[in-house]
Amino acid sequence: MRSHRTTCKIGACEPFCGVEIGVEEGRLTSIRPNPDHPITKGYACIKGMHVPDYVNHEERLLHPLKRTEEGLGRIEWSDATRQIGEKLRKIRDEHGPTSIATYWGNAADSVSITLANTFCHAFGSPNSFNVLSLEYTDRGAVAERVLGNENLILQPDAERARFALLLGTNPLVTQGMTLLQRRPHVGGALRGIRKRGGRVVVVDPRRTETVRIADEHLPIRPGTDLFLLVAMIRRILERGLYDDEFVRRHTDGVDPWRDVSKEVDPDWAAERTGIPRNVIERTAEAFAEADGAFATTRVGVQTSFNATLTEWAVMTLNSITGNIDRPGGVYFNPGAFDIPSLIEQMGARRNPADSRIGGYPQIFGGPPASVFADDVLSDDPDRIRALIVVAGNPVITFPDTRKIEAALRRLDLLVCIDILPSDTCSFADYVLPAATLYEKGGLHFLTSNFEPRPFLEWKPKLIEPRGETRSEWKIIKDLSRASGVSFLNDPWIDRIARAIESLGFEFGESMLYRYLLMGRIRLGRLKRADLGIELGEIEFGRFFRESIRTKDGRLHLSPPEFVEGLRTAVANESEPTGRFPFALISGARRLAGYNSWTHHIDRLADRLGGNWATLNPEDAERLGIQEGQLARVSSEVGSVEIEVRSSPDVRPGVVVIHQFFGHVYDTGTRASRRHPGVNVNHLHSDRNLDRFSGMPVYNGTPCRVEPIPG
Ligand code: SF4
Structure with a gap:
């Protein structure tokens, strides 16, 4: 057997962990993490250990x-x-x-x-x-306007940060905090922030795996992260807590933010988000005062309402606090190309x-x-x-x-x-x-x-x-x-x-x-x-010298269409009520799953075991739904029947159903069809699109849940 150093390739799983793969007689026969890999340093998850299973899969497509x-x-x-x-x-x-x-x-x-x-x-x-x-073009829409090019994607510097604000992201499961970010040891990096005396705050309607290692969990109402962030920005601007020198040197458009952030009244923001006003203000102040802080989002926010505007608010929060292109903030790796x-x-x-x-x-x-x-x-x-x-x-x-x-x-x-x-x-x-x-x-x-x-x-x-x-x-x-x-x-x-x-x-x-x-x-x-x-180390300061693509080399923080979009978002904000009182979340990830990809591998498919609807126990009891009972979940565009489980990790008023199931077609593999699950996308509309990116809403879709008598 010959052993080769390479990387894991499961879908586009972010870290591309370094592994050693054994090859014998033209087949992959073994895989193990590579402790010498300079970036991923011996990390590999359960999915990666099944790379040979998909290459050798007996149902591989082998002929046209x-x-x-x-x-x-x-x-x-x-x-x-x-x-x-x-x-x-x-x-x-x-x-x-x-x-x-x-x-x-x-x-x-x-x-x-x-x-x-x-x-x-x-x-x-x-x-x-x-x-x-x-799930991601909102970030391009913001980068294009604020940084001058859609492909300037900034990543958090968790190793040096003193404050991490994680919105709708569960890096302990996804092993990265932004798409394709190659940081499988992100859990260690977040723990490091706390060891340095810093703070990790997770904003999520679910009590996720990452919440368990955080200082604080803000169980936000789905789809309202924009208002939380704008209320924080307002607090920072009104209290003069922003980085004045950074703002003067590197930004344009803070004044329009002073105006438009007033659209979000602090008490209204508290009521809409479900996060008390004093917590929002305390979080804003701690973020601004930290010596290196970053806010970042992922699927939970990116596939929710107002995705692009929320990314814009994240960019603004990182900018006015001077946390762009600095250690502990967010930075750009110019890369090899x-x-x-x-x-x-x-x-x-x-x-x-x-x-x-x-x-x-x-x-x-x-x-x-x-x-x-x-x-x-x-x-x-x-x-x-x-x-x-x-x-x-x-x-x-x-x-x-x-x-x-x-x-x-x-x-x-x-x-x-x-x-x-x-x-x-x-x-x-x-x-x-x-x-x-x-x-x-x-x-x-x-x-x-x-x-x-x-x-x-x-x-x-x-x-x-x-x-x-x-x-x-x-x-x-x-x-x-x-x-x-x-x-x-x-x-x-x-x-x-x-x-x-x-x-x-x-x-x-x-x-x-x-x-x-x-x-x-x-x-x-x-x-x-x-x-x-x-190819070298990150050189802080280089982004503004060489990489930013706006004509004047400054961050353009107030694109008029975003400012106007924020006013509209505030005016249109409404809570799910009436026929569809629940907010449906589908973007959550599980360690053994990578979209529909891993459903083809027996042991991963068995471990995942399909999908189900998770409710807060109070909601389940109020609706008279027993553990394991079937329920009908309906939205404006469709309806599915699915088993219900309850968990206190889910915020009341929220129902969680994992995506990428519904293997009911005559293709797929035996493994995927053995655990077909339910395709929750029957419930998400293709008409309810983010205004700037055209992305759909997979998190926050209004729905109702009704028990099906057993
Ligand atoms: S986290 Fe797991 S699936 Fe992703 S690249 Fe690493 S080993 Fe592969």
Whole structure:
């Protein structure tokens, strides 16, 4: 057996923990954490220990499949590629470029993300959807306006902070405090804040695992974090507790904040959030006075009401207290690559149009996925008719399940490129088998800014691709040729690729890696460095000198549309009452689960055991629901029947149902179908979208709960 140092790859799980994988006779046979890994230092969770199980999975997609009257059956690669190419050409020629769409899901890597986007753009279509628009594009909307570029994502410096304000994030389970942040030891870092005499405050409607190591838990009413933050900002501004020098040197737009924060009366904020006024004010003062503080959010807030405005308030709180680009605050890792410029370059030829439905802007490479179903189901002659899904599972992850099912059925062509048979494959005309990271190797260049410090790491190819699986690079290159569009949406690259191939050489992914690394590091050196290459330390102060993209190099804290949006949010705020008195939360994560991905692995699926609705015991008793009894949970758009359990960890008035279940289709795997669970997205609307990002609400959806007599 040979042992190889590499990283875990379960979906896009944030830390990419360093592991050692044993290989024997072309199979992955063992895995263990790598204590020598410079970033993750021996951490790995239970999910990571099952990497060999998904690579060796007996239900892996190993051959291209085509749907016929008898269902999905094998087809030759050459036939599948030619037929898909012909269909895409025909659809585009008859219905125009916007009839083509792509979607990449959370298991996509940097190369497959690039391929999915550019393949769509090569047709002239702007419809390159992605999973980030279901949970993260609010942050891009804020970064674009405040920092001058959507890809300037700041990360918390927990190792040096003296105050951590965590809103809707449970890093003890997600092993990171912002998407893709590579910090599996975040629990230790948070404990370190307390050891240094600092404070950790968790704002969450649930008593989460992270709450248990915090100083204080603020059990907020779902969807009201914006008002908590604005009340804190108001307190800091009115009491003169802001960092005057930082504000003068680095910000614009504090005065409009003085005005607009007055929209949020402290007593009103206390009543709406459920957090007493004195607690809000005390928290604001402690945050402002701490020598290094950060506020950060994740899914709990990002998939709730007013997501973008809440991120804006977080940015403002961190800014006025002088906690941007300083130790213990939030900072930007410039990484190994200039990602904002690289992404601009890769998207230079794209169609930048806003979404046809709703007029939402493209963020992180595409329009919001939540408009997809309405687009497909519209009568518009230019509506979407073909979808290529790369490493995604829209039928499980998109809001309003019934509608997304109808949209997938209405497509003229659906192609799924994946490793395992997702639920969405049940609707597909073609299913194309992809190689795993361990069968192709690679460099996850798009996440370079999410390392805690500049660091670069190659992930080696360990085994030959199983069956007829192929890298997405080859799949999309061949589909581009068959469809008559330029590979990577670049006619020059396309010509170079053809010229190289005409000489009998391969135009593989290494060409892209060599281009990216040109003038920095030789690819061979990177491949030999099996513990990665350190590229320096974080230099505080550099962000304002080199990275910020606003024209004047200052933080623009008061975009007029956000200021106006805050006034509207305050005016429209209302508590769930009447027909739908509960707030439904679905964004919570469990240690053994990573979206729908881990449901294919027997031991993880068994450990998760499906999903259920959790209520506060007082609510369960009031409704007359016994432990384990079935209940009907209904919202404006749908209704599900689900087992109820009670827990004091859930705030009264809240019902928690975990997402990513509902494996009731004829694809999936035996493991996922053994614990099918219930798809809670039947209850979330695709009409109730964040105004600035088009993201759906998965946390806070008004609903009601009724017992089903046993
Ligand atoms: S936290 Fe677990 S699943 Fe995520 S990268 Fe680390 S080992 Fe893998």
